[in-house]
Amino acid sequence: MKLKNRLLPFSFVAGLCLPMVGFAEPGPLDPSMNPSVTVEYGGSTYSISRVVTSYNDNPDLLTSQPWWGNPSLASGLSQAVADAENVSVRLVFAYSIKDGSISIFWEEAPGSVVDCPTGCPSLDLYDDYAILNELITQASMANSLQSTSQGFSSLNSGLNMMINGAHSRPLSRMVAPGKSTFWAAGDWGTDEHGQRSGSAGLAEVGVGHNYGSFQFNASLGQTWARQNLSSNGRAESDGQYLLVEGIVPVSAEQNLFATLGAFGHWGEIDMRRGYISASALDSSKGNADSQTWGLRARLDWVDALSLGNTGISPYADLSYTHSKLDGYTEKGGANPASFDSRTDRYTEARLGFGTETPLSWWSGYNLVANLEAAHRFEDRSAGVSGNVNGLFTFNLPGEDYQNDWLKAGVGIEGLLGDGKASLMLNGTTDSDQPDMWVAASYQLSF
Numbered sequence: 001m002k003l004k005n006r007l008l009p010f011s012f013v014a015g016l017c018l019p020m021v022g023f024a025e026p027g028p029l030d031p032s033m034n035p036s037v038t039v040e041y042g043g044s045t046y047s048i049s050r051v052v053t054s055y056n057d058n059p060d061l062l063t064s065q066p067w068w069g070n071p072s073l074a075s076g077l078s079q080a081v082a083d084a085e086n087v088s089v090r091l092v093f094a095y096s097i098k099d100g101s102i103s104i105f106w107e108e109a110p111g112s113v114v115d116c117p118t119g120c121p122s123l124d125l126y127d128d129y130a131i132l133n134e135l136i137t138q139a140s141m142a143n144s145l146q147s148t149s150q151g152f153s154s155l156n157s158g159l160n161m162m163i164n165g166a167h168s169r170p171l172s173r174m175v176a177p178g179k180s181t182f183w184a185a186g187d188w189g190t191d192e193h194g195q196r197s198g199s200a201g202l203a204e205v206g207v208g209h210n211y212g213s214f215q216f217n218a219s220l221g222q223t224w225a226r227q228n229l230s231s232n233g234r235a236e237s238d239g240q241y242l243l244v245e246g247i248v249p250v251s252a253e254q255n256l257f258a259t260l261g262a263f264g265h266w267g268e269i270d271m272r273r274g275y276i277s278a279s280a281l282d283s284s285k286g287n288a289d290s291q292t293w294g295l296r297a298r299l300d301w302v303d304a305l306s307l308g309n310t311g312i313s314p315y316a317d318l319s320y321t322h323s324k325l326d327g328y329t330e331k332g333g334a335n336p337a338s339f340d341s342r343t344d345r346y347t348e349a350r351l352g353f354g355t356e357t358p359l360s361w362w363s364g365y366n367l368v369a370n371l372e373a374a375h376r377f378e379d380r381s382a383g384v385s386g387n388v389n390g391l392f393t394f395n396l397p398g399e400d401y402q403n404d405w406l407k408a409g410v411g412i413e414g415l416l417g418d419g420k421a422s423l424m425l426n427g428t429t430d431s432d433q434p435d436m437w438v439a440a441s442y443q444l445s446f
Helices: 012-017 059-063 071-083 138-146 148-166
Strands: 036-041 044-053 093-098 101-109 112-116 127-136 180-191 198-210 215-229 233-251 256-277 280-301 305-307 310-325 337-339 342-358 365-376 384-388 392-396 404-416 419-428 436-445
Touching: 036 071, 044 059, 044 071, 071 093, 071 101, 071 112, 071 127, 093 127, 127 138, 138 148, 138 256, 138 384, 138 392, 148 180, 148 198, 148 215, 148 233, 148 256, 148 280, 148 310, 148 342, 148 436, 180 215, 198 233, 215 256, 233 280, 280 337, 342 404, 404 436
Parallel strands: none
Antiparallel strands: 036 044, 044 127, 093 101, 101 112, 180 198, 180 436, 198 215, 215 233, 233 256, 256 280, 280 310, 305 310, 310 342, 337 384, 342 365, 365 404, 384 392, 404 419, 419 436
């Protein structure tokens, strides 16, 4: 027999107010052991289950419910639960104590809710009390939803490393007129600025030829990145890129060189979004494709200054990146979400200088270093929008960018066998780029 039909008379007086109320034997206090119902009310979503108990046995539990002291909320939720189709038991919403009994809203008949402010269950009577499993609101889910921005940023970390890591010194690829070149390069580093915790890397091969009036280079590469997110979430991205650039002597007398480049990147992000559901960690997973393109212009003044045997070469660099992440729908977990597509655009300017110093104690090798100041013109990333399990929509602002930062690098470059090898350590102050990474390359000329 269903609990809806297990009714006991309280008393003749009580029957004037409430003819019959549900009675049940004591049961478990763990809401997860009972069937739950999810309803929407007042712009929020409530996951509610039952606990068979009495007020005397669990006063703290009953008085901690959000509808305690709020008869309007108790009434609204009671009606919402009564209208739901997946509830097999009658739930009692207790909202206060009056005249030695508990004030309740309950389902008297299918779809019909009544209020019993007095003369209702006694304090020691066991009943099917409604207990909140989870209140699902945009505010409660905001942190996990917005954390996906960090996942998308992990993809862009790899792209930043491509431009400002493997290709941070484009003139190092220069060969003599009429010569061709081949190289293999790789970067790997950590992304630990601020609240971020992750890593990023790339590997590429490239070819080039110097036609005299300019040198043309082309590179193919693979990027990967990983970012830990809130509540045990994680973002993993990988992709492939094609980068082309031309190096043009602007003034042979002044050793001025211009580098003009463009790139395209095609990637995929696997997201595991973590969140709290029913007081326990839960997660939903999804993946999406990304498409990115960018432009870059740079001017180098080689050995404009010298300090002893150290050549100092100032440079100015301007780049633009346009990234789009396709929309996707998560699977698994209690609260999967659907995310709309988003597009990020950012423009960065850099002013700096590089140095090159021959090592007297290591013939054929130079100490190379650079220091630059960078500025991002945009203030914030794109926002995050979509809906959670069809329960509510969200439209959250993007993350604030760090607009200004410094980057420095130091390493060794010199002849190794038939080619040229280099190894550099790079780092940045607080920024949206990796905090530290190692860059290595080997280049042949023929």
